[in-house]
Amino acid sequence: MANKPMTKTQLVAALSEEMGADKKTAGAALDGIISLITKEVGGGGAVTLPGVGKIYCRERPARTVRNPATGEQMQKDADKVVKMTIAKALKDSVNG
Structure with missing residues (x-):
């Protein structure tokens, strides 16, 4: 059976490690990407x-x-x- 889905906290931690940055920067980057996707898709794009x-x-x-x-x-x-x-x-x- 599959593992549980990755939480946002786990995703931010993995992203910060991959980027070589702190968790605050990685969290801001993730939030920015989510915001851009939401705006674009919400507008019909x-x-x-x-x-x-x-x-x-x-x-x-x-x-x-x-x-x-x-x-x-x-x-x-x-x-x-x-x-x-x-x-x-x-x-x-x-x-x-």
């Missing part, structure tokens, strides 16, 4: 992280959905959903 994948926003049309508890059908408005396509390099490194 896309962000490509080389070697990792592409994060983008896709619009879903209005549709009819069913409540599984009651069986009642209702109309769900159009909305947006965030998607991520994984890069081939990452897939190959995991499988190879």
